[in-house]
Amino acid sequence: LIFQSKAREGEALLRRALAVSSQSNDTFVKSIHAAWLALSLQMQKENQEEVKTLLQQATSWLKHVSLPQHKARVLSEVGEVLSLGGELARADDRLREALKLQQQHVLRAHFRIALTLCRLGECTAVQGKLDDSMKNFQQAVEMMSSDHVK
DSSP states (O other): OGGGTOHHHHHHHHHHHHHHHTTSSOHHHHHHHHHHHHHHHHHTTOOHHHHHHHHHHHHHHHTTOOOHHHHHHHHHHHHHHHHHTTOHHHHHHHHHHHHHHHHHHSOSSOHHHHHHHHHHHHHHHHTTOHHHHHHHHHHHHHHHHSTTOO
């Protein structure tokens, strides 16, 4: 919904999802819902204080997420939010941490790794690190062109 110009509707759904998941013990679900809501708000360029609070919540809950691939997914989302908010150094750190976990614990050719590579490519391009950016984009394209992408 966020990407289909229905940001308000998507935001309302994410708020409900976060309210429900906050009552559970599943820290991954809480973390990802907080990160998605932060992404929605960041894309709308609204309520930056709430974005910061949501990122703090997602990061705090992330410490209790046991599966590395789940940690990587949240870190990639957090990195995207930070990048969109202009916090490029922090975004770069989160995206590289996500990529490292993904490369260690996820299938070698997986669309989530390609997504993180694209996000890192965007982040490094904005920082003026064009060689690094091109390398990340090329790896993502090669991965998505693979017959083994899951």
